[in-house]
Amino acid sequence: MKTNEKLTHLNISSLSNNRIDNNMLGCKGAEIIATIISTNKTLKNLSIESNNINYEGIKIIAGALRTNKTLTALNLSIVETK
16 A cells, blocks of 8 residues: 555445445554555545544544645544544
8 A cells, every 4th residue: 555556545434335344443443544644645535434443543544644645535434432
């Protein structure tokens, strides 16, 4: 993912339509997503809904958004707020 030059959409959110739902990514998964966001230069759309990412994980992802210049859509629906 770090050196991918063609990927523009990534959806890891629901089982229907070849999407994956409830991955229980949590904070560790948020760290991986943040790495993808901060290093990938082609990703435009990212959906990570229903993946058990809490407030701390969202802060990690938000930090990565500071360096990303290509992402135009980020779906964080149903984020764990505890």
